[in-house]
Amino acid sequence: PAAAQETITWKVQSHWPGASSSYKDSLGRLKDQIEERSDGRLKLQLFEAGSLFKAQETFNAVSRGILEMGTISPSYASDKMSLAGIASGLPFAFRNVWEAAYFHQVLGFEEMLREEAAQHGVYYSTDKVYPTEMVVKEPIESWEDFTSLKIRSSGALQKFLTEAGAAASYIPGGELYTALDSGIVDGAHWGAAQGAYSMALYEIAKYHVQPALNIAGTDAIIVSQKALDKLPADLQKLVKDVLQEQFWYRTNEYQYKERVTLAKAIEEEGVKINTLPDDVQDRLVQVAQEMWDEEGKRSDNAAEALQMLKDYLGKLGYL
Amino acid sequence: MRAITAFMNGVTRLNNAIGQWVSYLVFGMFIFILLEVFLRYAFNSPTVWTNELTQLLFGAYAVLSGGYLMAHRGHVNVDLIYSMFGTRVRAVIDIFTSILFFIFTLALLWFGYDMAQESIGNWETSYSAWNPPIWPVKACIPIATALLVLQGIVKLLEDIAIACNLSYYDPEKDKVVEEDPKGEQL
Amino acid sequence: MSIEALTLLFFGSLLFFVFLGLPLAFVLGGVSVVFLYFTWGFDSFYMVASQIWSTMGSFTLVAIPLFVFMAMILERTGVAKDLYRTMHLWFGGVRGGLAIGTLVICAIFAAMVGISGAAVVAMGTIALPAMLARGYDRSMCLGVINTGGGWGILIPPSIMMILYALISGVSVGKMFAAGVLPGILLMVLTAIYILIRSNLQPHLAPALPPEERGTMREKLVALRSIALPVLIVFMVLGSIMGGITTPTEAAAMGVLGSLIAAAVYRKLDLPLLKEASVRTFKLTGMIMWILFAAHAFSAAYQSMGAQALIEGFMTHIPGGPWGIIIAMMLITFILGMVLDPVGIMLITLPVFLPIVESLGFDPIWFGILFVINMEIGYMTPPFGFNLFYLKGIVPPGITMKDIYKSVIPFVIVEIIGLAILMIFPEIVTYLPDLLF
Ligand code: NA
Numbered sequence: 001p002a003a004a005q006e007t008i009t010w011k012v013q014s015h016w017p018g019a020s021s022s023y024k025d026s027l028g029r030l031k032d033q034i035e036e037r038s039d040g041r042l043k044l045q046l047f048e049a050g051s052l053f054k055a056q057e058t059f060n061a062v063s064r065g066i067l068e069m070g071t072i073s074p075s076y077a078s079d080k081m082s083l084a085g086i087a088s089g090l091p092f093a094f095r096n097v098w099e100a101a102y103f104h105q106v107l108g109f110e111e112m113l114r115e116e117a118a119q120h121g122v123y124y125s126t127d128k129v130y131p132t133e134m135v136v137k138e139p140i141e142s143w144e145d146f147t148s149l150k151i152r153s154s155g156a157l158q159k160f161l162t163e164a165g166a167a168a169s170y171i172p173g174g175e176l177y178t179a180l181d182s183g184i185v186d187g188a189h190w191g192a193a194q195g196a197y198s199m200a201l202y203e204i205a206k207y208h209v210q211p212a213l214n215i216a217g218t219d220a221i222i223v224s225q226k227a228l229d230k231l232p233a234d235l236q237k238l239v240k241d242v243l244q245e246q247f248w249y250r251t252n253e254y255q256y257k258e259r260v261t262l263a264k265a266i267e268e269e270g271v272k273i274n275t276l277p278d279d280v281q282d283r284l285v286q287v288a289q290e291m292w293d294e295e296g297k298r299s300d301n302a303a304e305a306l307q308m309l310k311d312y313l314g315k316l317g318y319l
Numbered sequence: 320m321r322a323i324t325a326f327m328n329g330v331t332r333l334n335n336a337i338g339q340w341v342s343y344l345v346f347g348m349f350i351f352i353l354l355e356v357f358l359r360y361a362f363n364s365p366t367v368w369t370n371e372l373t374q375l376l377f378g379a380y381a382v383l384s385g386g387y388l389m390a391h392r393g394h395v396n397v398d399l400i401y402s403m404f405g406t407r408v409r410a411v412i413d414i415f416t417s418i419l420f421f422i423f424t425l426a427l428l429w430f431g432y433d434m435a436q437e438s439i440g441n442w443e444t445s446y447s448a449w450n451p452p453i454w455p456v457k458a459c460i461p462i463a464t465a466l467l468v469l470q471g472i473v474k475l476l477e478d479i480a481i482a483c484n485l486s487y488y489d490p491e492k493d494k495v496v497e498e499d500p501k502g503e504q505l
Numbered sequence: 506m507s508i509e510a511l512t513l514l515f516f517g518s519l520l521f522f523v524f525l526g527l528p529l530a531f532v533l534g535g536v537s538v539v540f541l542y543f544t545w546g547f548d549s550f551y552m553v554a555s556q557i558w559s560t561m562g563s564f565t566l567v568a569i570p571l572f573v574f575m576a577m578i579l580e581r582t583g584v585a586k587d588l589y590r591t592m593h594l595w596f597g598g599v600r601g602g603l604a605i606g607t608l609v610i611c612a613i614f615a616a617m618v619g620i621s622g623a624a625v626v627a628m629g630t631i632a633l634p635a636m637l638a639r640g641y642d643r644s645m646c647l648g649v650i651n652t653g654g655g656w657g658i659l660i661p662p663s664i665m666m667i668l669y670a671l672i673s674g675v676s677v678g679k680m681f682a683a684g685v686l687p688g689i690l691l692m693v694l695t696a697i698y699i700l701i702r703s704n705l706q707p708h709l710a711p712a713l714p715p716e717e718r719g720t721m722r723e724k725l726v727a728l729r730s731i732a733l734p735v736l737i738v739f740m741v742l743g744s745i746m747g748g749i750t751t752p753t754e755a756a757a758m759g760v761l762g763s764l765i766a767a768a769v770y771r772k773l774d775l776p777l778l779k780e781a782s783v784r785t786f787k788l789t790g791m792i793m794w795i796l797f798a799a800h801a802f803s804a805a806y807q808s809m810g811a812q813a814l815i816e817g818f819m820t821h822i823p824g825g826p827w828g829i830i831i832a833m834m835l836i837t838f839i840l841g842m843v844l845d846p847v848g849i850m851l852i853t854l855p856v857f858l859p860i861v862e863s864l865g866f867d868p869i870w871f872g873i874l875f876v877i878n879m880e881i882g883y884m885t886p887p888f889g890f891n892l893f894y895l896k897g898i899v900p901p902g903i904t905m906k907d908i909y910k911s912v913i914p915f916v917i918v919e920i921i922g923l924a925i926l927m928i929f930p931e932i933v934t935y936l937p938d939l940l941f
C-alpha cells in the first residue's frame with residue numbers, strides 16, 4: 001500500500017558530542033541498521049549533543065513526543081524513573097561487564113526499566129553496559145593515598161567518593177582538563193579509557209585505576225512511544241529488534257575498544273595501570289553497600305531491583 | 320484612564336522592587352564560590368553544595384532580570400535606522416514590532432509554566448550528590464516571563480499613548496523619574 | 506520549503522526586526538518561535554523554554570556577573586583612573602600610547618578569563634572613559650576595546666577552545682598552547698595599526714604635550730598605582746596557574762581583589778556595593794536574555810536542517826584544498842555576523858572537520874583559525890556579544906552606529922592576522938610541537 005511506502009524521518013538528539021566514539025559507533029550504527037533494514041522507509045536525522053536539547057532535557061522532549069528518539073544517561077531521567085540510580089550504576093557491585101549484561105537482559109532489570117519509562121510515554125533500551133574508571137596523577141597505594149585525593153566526579157559517584165573520604169567535587173567537562181592539569185583535582189572519571197583518552201586526560205594523568213568504580217548501563221536509547229505507535233507494525237518490530245541487537249553488539253564492541261584504547265594509552269602516553277590495594281578495595285566496597293540500601297529506599301520498584309541484585313551477587317559469591 | 324496609569328506605575332514599581340532585591344544575589348554567588356575554593360584549597364574538603372547552589376542562584380538571577388531590564392530600557396537594541404525617526408514614528412514602529420515580543424514571551428510563558436508545573440508536581444530535585452530541590456528555580460521562568468510580559472504591556476500602553484497623544488501617560492514626566500535614582504542608568 | 510529558502514527568510518526576518526529597533530533578545534526569540542511553528546509545530550515551543558533552562562544551568566556563565574561586578578567596583582574605586590594616569594605619564598609621549606597600553610592590559614585580562622565579554626566590560630568601564638578624557642577619538646577607543654576584549658577566547662584559558670576540542674577530539678592542552686603566539690601576533694598587528702593610524706592622523710590618539718609628561722620622579726611615584734592592579738592580576742592569574750581555582754572560580758578571586766582595592770582606596774561602603782550590584786545585574790541580565798534567545802535561535806536553525814545546507818555548500822567549492830579552507834572561513838565569518846559562536850560551532854564543525862582532516866590539514870591549526878573567526882564574529886555587526894556588552898556600558902551619547910563603525914578597521918586587521926596564520930601555519934604549531 002502507498003501509505004506504507006512513505007518515508008518517515010525521526011529527529012534524534014544525542015547526549016554524546018560528535019567526536020565521542022559512541023556518537024559514531026552507537027548512534028551511527030543505529031541509523032545505518034534502521035535505514036538499511038527498512039529500505040529507507042524510516043530515516044534518522046542525528047543531532048549532536050546540545051544542538052536541540054541539552055542532555056538533561058532530552059527525556060522530557062522524547063516523553064512529550066517533540067523528539068522521536070534520543071540518547072541519555074539514565075541519571076538524566078532520575079526525576080521520572082526511580083530505577084535510574086541503579087541503572088546508572090551502584091558502585092562496586094558488578095566485577096565483570098557480562099554480569100551486568102546478564103542482570104539487564106536475562107534477569108529482567110531491563111524489563112523493569114522499560115516499564116517505568118513506559119509510564120512517561122518512552123520506550124527505553126539500554127545501549128550498552130560498560131565500566132566507569134578513574135585516572136589519577138599519582139598512584140593510589142594506600143587508604144591514605146585515596147582519602148587525600150581530590151577527584152572530579154559527578155552524580156552518585158561524587159556522593160560515594162565523598163562518603164568514602166576522598167574530596168570529590170563537580171567540575172564541568174569543559175574545565176576538566178585545565179583543572180586536572182593545574183592540580184585543582186588529582187583525579188577524574190570520564191567514562192573509562194576511551195572517555196579519558198577523548199578528553200586527553202592521559203596527557204596529564206598517567207595512572208589508570210582499576211577495578212571499575214561501577215559497571216552499568218550508563219548509556220540508553222529512548223524512543224517516543226507516540227512516534228513508535230505511528231509506525232506500521234513491521235517497522236515497530238524492526239526498531240525494537242535493532243535496539244535489542246544493539247545492546248549485545250555495542251556492549252561487546254565497547255569492551256574491545258576499551259582494551260585497545262588502554263593499550264594505546266600505555267604504549268603512546270606511558271600510562272600505567274594502578275590496581276587498588278586489597279584493603280582499599282575492601283573499605284570502598286563497605287561504603288558502597290551502605291549507599292546501595294539508600295537507592296533501594298526510593299521506591300518499591302527500586303527495592304525489588306536491589307533485592308534481585310543482591311541475590312544475584314550472592315549467587316556469584318560476591319556477598 | 321486613571322486605572323491605566325495606576326496599572327502602569329504599579330507594574331513598573333513591582334519590577335523595580337524585585338530587580339533591586341534580586342541584584343544582591345551576586346554577593347551570594349561570590350561568597351559561595353570563594354568558600355568552595357577556600358575549603359578545597361585550605362582544608363582539602365570541597366563541598367557538594369557550593370557550586371550547585373551558586374548555579375541555582377545564577378539561574379534565578381539571570382532570568383528574573385527580564386522585567387527589570389524592560390522597565391529600565393535595558394534590553395539592548397540596534398538603533399541604526401531606528402534613531403533617524405522622531406518619537407512618534409518610533410512609537411508606531413514599536414507597536415508593530417511588539418507583535419514579535421508578545422509571540423516570544425507568550426510562548427515562553429505557556430511552556431515555561433508547563434515545565435514548572437511538571438517540576439513542582441513532583442517537587443523535582445537535581446539528583447546530584449547534594450540533591451537540592453530545583454523546582455523553585457524552574458518556577459522562576461514563568462514568573463520572570465510574566466513580569467516581562469506585564470512590563471511589555473506597560474511599554475505598549477506607553478507607545479500607544481505617544482502615538483495617539485493620549486493623556487494617561489506623560490513621557491516627559493517619566494523621563495525625570497527614570498533618571499532620578501542616581502547611577503542607575505546603564 | 507527548502508533549507509536555502511528557509512535560511513533566507515529566517516535571517517531576513519531577523520535583520521528586518523533588528524533594524525526596526527526591537528531589542529535583540531526579543532527578535533531572536535520571536536523569530537525562532539514563528540519559524541518553529543511553521544517547521545515543527547506548536548509543541549516545539551517547549552524547546553525555547555528548555556533552552557532557557559539549560560542556559561541558566563551553565564556554570565561557566567557564572568563568571569560573567571562576577572567579572573562584571575569586579576569591573577564595576579574597580580571603576581568606582583579610582584584604581585583604574587590612577588592606572589591610566591601612570592600609563593599616560595609613561596607612554597603618553599607616544600602617539601597612540603594609551604591605546605597600545607590598553608591592548609596589553611586586554612591581553613593580560615584575556616589570560617585570566619576564558620570568555621569574551623568579561624574583558625570588554627572591564628576595559629569598557631575602565632579604559633574607555635580614561636582614553637576619552639585624554640582626547641582619544643571615540644571610534645579608536647571603541648574599536649580597541651572591542652578587539653582587545655575579545656581575545657579572552659584566543660589566549661588561553663578559553664571555553665571556545667575547549668568546546669572545539671570536545672567536538673573535534675584534539676587535545677585541549679595543544680589548543681591552548683597553539684593560541685598563545687597567534688594571540689601575540691594579533692596584539693602586535695593591532696598595535697602596528699594604531700601606531701600607523703595615530704601618526705597619520707595625530708588627532709585620533711594624541712600624544713601628551715612635552716610639558717605634561719612629568720619628571721622621572723613623578724613617573725616613579727606614579728608607579729605605586731599599579732601595585733593594586735598587579736595584585737588583582739596576580740590573584741586571578743596566580744590562582745588559575747597555581748591550581749587553586751578553575752577559570753570560572755577565578756572570577757571570584759577577581760572580585761575579592763577589587764574589594765581589597767576599594768578598601769585600600771577607602772571607597773568600600775554600602776552605596777558603592779549597591780550601585781555595583783545593580784549595574785552588574787543590568788549588564789548580566791541583558792547578555793543572559795540575548796543568550797537565552799540566541800540558544801533558542803540556533804537550536805531552531807539546527808532543527809530546520811542547517812547542517813545539510815552547509816554540507817550542500819561544501820560540495821560546490823572550487824579552488825582545491827585552499828579554496829575549501831577559505832570557503833570555510835568565509836562561511837564562519839558570515840554566520841558570525843548573525844549567530845552566536847556556540848551555535849556556529851555546533852552547525853559547522855561536524856561538516857568541516859572531516860573535510861579538513863581528509864585534506865591533510867592540521868585540525869589544531871584549523872581550530873585556531875576557527876576560534877579567531879569566532880572572535881571576529883563577537884564583534885561584527887549586527888549581532889555580536891562584544892558590541893552588546895559595549896553598548897550596555899558606554900555613556901548615553903554613544904550609539905550602536907558608533908560602535909558598529911568603530912570595529913571595521915579592527916576586523917580588517919584580524920583578517921590580515923588570519924591570512925598570516927594561513928600562510929605561516931608554524932606560528933600556530935610551534936608551541937604545541939615544542940611542549941607536547
Ligand atoms: Na582567555
Ligand code: NA
Nearest residue numbers: 841882888889
Ligand atoms: Na557578529
